[in-house]
Amino acid sequence: MIEPDLRAFLEGGLGIHIGTRTSRLEPNGARALAVKVEDDQLHLLVYLAEVAARRVVPDLRANGAIAVGFARPIDERACQIKGIFVDARQAVDDERRLIEQQVDGFRGNLEHIGIPRIGTTGWCTWPAVAIRFRATTIFEQTPGPAAGTLVAARP
Amino acid sequence: MTVALESLTTCFQGLLPAQLFTCSADGIPNAAYLSHVEYVDSTHVALSYQFFNKSRRNITENPQALVFVPDPDTGQGWSLRLRYVRSETEGPLFDRMALRIEAIASYCGLKGIFKLRAADVYEVVHVEPVAEEVGTLRPPPHLAAAAAASPIFTINALQTLSERIHCADSLETLVDSILLALEETFGFSHSMFLVPAEEKDVLVTIATRGYSENGAGAEVRIGEGICGMVAEARKPIRISGLMRGMLYALAMHREAQQPESARKRIPLPGLANPESQLGVPLLARGELVGVLCVESEVPYRFHEEDKASIELLGSYLAIAVQNMLLQERTADNVTEPAGTVQPAAVVAPPPATQPRREVVYYTADECIMVDGEYLIRSIPAKILWRLLSAHAATGRREFTNRELRLDKSLNLPEWKDNLESRLLLLRRRLEQKCPQIGLAPCGRGRFALDLRCELALATKP
Numbered sequence: 001m002i003e004p005d006l007r008a009f010l011e012g013g014l015g016i017h018i019g020t021r022t023s024r025l026e027p028n029g030a031r032a033l034a035v036k037v038e039d040d041q042l043h044l045l046v047y048l049a050e051v052a053a054r055r056v057v058p059d060l061r062a063n064g065a066i067a068v069g070f071a072r073p074i075d076e077r078a079c080q081i082k083g084i085f086v087d088a089r090q091a092v093d094d095e096r097r098l099i100e101q102q103v104d105g106f107r108g109n110l111e112h113i114g115i116p117r118i119g120t121t122g123w124c125t126w127p128a129v130a131i132r133f134r135a136t137t138i139f140e141q142t143p144g145p146a147a148g149t150l151v152a153a154r155p
Numbered sequence: 156m157t158v159a160l161e162s163l164t165t166c167f168q169g170l171l172p173a174q175l176f177t178c179s180a181d182g183i184p185n186a187a188y189l190s191h192v193e194y195v196d197s198t199h200v201a202l203s204y205q206f207f208n209k210s211r212r213n214i215t216e217n218p219q220a221l222v223f224v225p226d227p228d229t230g231q232g233w234s235l236r237l238r239y240v241r242s243e244t245e246g247p248l249f250d251r252m253a254l255r256i257e258a259i260a261s262y263c264g265l266k267g268i269f270k271l272r273a274a275d276v277y278e279v280v281h282v283e284p285v286a287e288e289v290g291t292l293r294p295p296p297h298l299a300a301a302a303a304a305s306p307i308f309t310i311n312a313l314q315t316l317s318e319r320i321h322c323a324d325s326l327e328t329l330v331d332s333i334l335l336a337l338e339e340t341f342g343f344s345h346s347m348f349l350v351p352a353e354e355k356d357v358l359v360t361i362a363t364r365g366y367s368e369n370g371a372g373a374e375v376r377i378g379e380g381i382c383g384m385v386a387e388a389r390k391p392i393r394i395s396g397l398m399r400g401m402l403y404a405l406a407m408h409r410e411a412q413q414p415e416s417a418r419k420r421i422p423l424p425g426l427a428n429p430e431s432q433l434g435v436p437l438l439a440r441g442e443l444v445g446v447l448c449v450e451s452e453v454p455y456r457f458h459e460e461d462k463a464s465i466e467l468l469g470s471y472l473a474i475a476v477q478n479m480l481l482q483e484r485t486a487d488n489v490t491e492p493a494g495t496v497q498p499a500a501v502v503a504p505p506p507a508t509q510p511r512r513e514v515v516y517y518t519a520d521e522c523i524m525v526d527g528e529y530l531i532r533s534i535p536a537k538i539l540w541r542l543l544s545a546h547a548a549t550g551r552r553e554f555t556n557r558e559l560r561l562d563k564s565l566n567l568p569e570w571k572d573n574l575e576s577r578l579l580l581l582r583r584r585l586e587q588k589c590p591q592i593g594l595a596p597c598g599r600g601r602f603a604l605d606l607r608c609e610l611a612l613a614t615k616p
Contacts, residue, residue, distance in 0.1 A: 015188075017174045017176075017186045017223070019176045019177075019184035019185055020184050021182060021184045025180070025217050025219065026178070026219050026221075026236075027177050027184055027219060027220060027221045028176065028221065029174060029176035029186060029221050029234075030287065031174075031223070031232065031285065031287050048287070049286075049287040051286040052285075055286070063182065065182055065183055065184055066184065067183070067184040067186045068186060069186035069187060071172065071188050073172070080185070080186060082183065115227075119229075119230040120230050120288075121291065122230050122289040122291045123230065123287060123288050123289060124286070124289060139209070141187060143188075143190070147187075147208050148206075148208040148209045
């Protein structure tokens with residue numbers, strides 16, 4: 001479902017946010033740091049700071065509904081992937097390099113639009129948690145009338 | 156609410172995109188990006204409704220929302236838990252948000268394409284910092300540097316500006332002293348002042364500060380760019396960082412597609428990489444007398460207090476400009492009784508060693524070219540041609556504003572002719588493009604033609 005072009009975009013260092021909800025349908029959210037698309041093109045690992053995970057993982061364990069938004073600041077290209085939570089675990093040292101690379105890519109993106117890296121140096125990147133989920137739908141989210149269009153689905 | 160919303164006004168500039176989290180009635184979360192969150196009052200914010208997307212649909216089913224907004228000064232993220240209250244399709248809030256969208260669209264060359272359907276107002280139920288988006292304790296160095304370069308605005312600064320307004324004895328000194336004061340008082344080193352041109356729906360630049368080209372005579376259509384949008388809406392506009400960067404790229408693209416004829420016009424001065432712009436209309440008794448615009452290469456340069464200060468200054472300046480124009484016109488009537496014509500002042504021809512400039516007046520276009528290069532058009536061109544022709548025929552050097560006003564061939568309006576601003580514009584263009592021809596003030600309502608070259612005059616159709 002996640003074609004190579006889209007995978008390259010997702011793993012290129014983007015602004016990433018995870019949306020969840022409580023049992024009372026209150027929305028929750030957190031900034032994520034990096035993503036890795038598995039070779040089956042269906043499952044994704046999303047990394048987020050441990051302090052952020054504390055807010056959303058309880059929701060995921062309770063109801064499993066997850067939405068992840070991806071945006072590239074330099075051209076506003078954006079998409080959203082929704083799916084079903086599989087599991088969450090502590091990120092290991094071997095994954096730290098991947099996280100740092102993508103965070104660095106995102107900061108480079110911000111730099112291109114005039115936001116210096118130092119403005120985001122305080123953001124937490126480690127320790128991190130890896131959330132694994134199965135994608136069910138992909139939506140276009142680049143600003144404009146086509147935002148929200150369903151790109152792919154596999155319920 | 157644990158944090159006062161007023162303390163987060165810097166977050167509502169759209170420098171970094173905000174995130175909106177919603178949830179449908181059947182429990183599917185949604186994470187979307189927002190370009191802008193508008194501060195409404197101490198307990199409300201508004202989100203723009205342009206397209207009927209999933210977030211909007213979710214809100215109609217479930218009024219709960221969560222928004223993340225980053226503070227551009229410190230990097231600290233803030234989480235706003237919201238509850239939808241109402242949608243406004245008219246009124247000040249709607250107008251403010253619609254104007255911002257129009258200003259953006261104007262930069263993209265897409266004015267009129269994007270429409271604000273409604274300003275969705277939300278009650279802010281709770282505010283807290285986003286734990287993973289920890290801000291630096293102090294503003295980043297570029298902002299600290301900008302702050303250091305700009306003394307903190309106080310009432311004293313307004314007094315200083317007010318004194319300069321009162322001391323000015325001409326439109327030229329008034330405008331120049333204000334642009335200088337903006338730099339000295341606020342550190343706003345790139346500014347420009349435009350007034351309505353005689354051509355309908357056009358603004359013309361009469362003064363700038365901080366640019367390599369003075370830009371006098373550069374024209375902007377009402378509704379185009381930030382200056383044109385400010386004039387059209389008659390409301391202040393501020394654009395910051397991210398949005399401006401995106402728009403700039405689009406504006407560059409549009410510029411590359413402009414026809415050759417458009418490039419022959421005087422370009423509006425501007426920074427190569429502007430990140431922040433602030434424009435205010437100068438309104439006096441309901442009349443638009445000008446537009447004041449400042450810009451900076453710093454992404455979030457114009458803070459709330461700067462915006463408020465410039466708006467206040469704009470209201471003073473508008474009345475001062477209008478009074479100055481009325482005063483100069485009245486003074487003309489007092490010092491120069493009707494029918495009085497200055498005696499011809501014959502001066503010696505310039506020495507043979509002085510350069511020779513060819514000045515051609517194109518009657519059809521009403522424009523003047525000097526040595527084949529565009530100088531000026533419309534009423535300022537007609538004025539210059541009248542002066543040069545009179546000097547060539549009779550040797551006259553001194554002229555009065557009053558005789559220009561009485562000259563029917565210039566087609567100046569009977570009332571509000573803006574002659575002083577036309578003369579100022581002409582003087583600035585000559586300083587830049589043909590400094591051997593000068594217009595030197597020599598008393599109220601009088602000026603002298605100062606020639607330091609040999610002239611070859613010609614007219615062409």
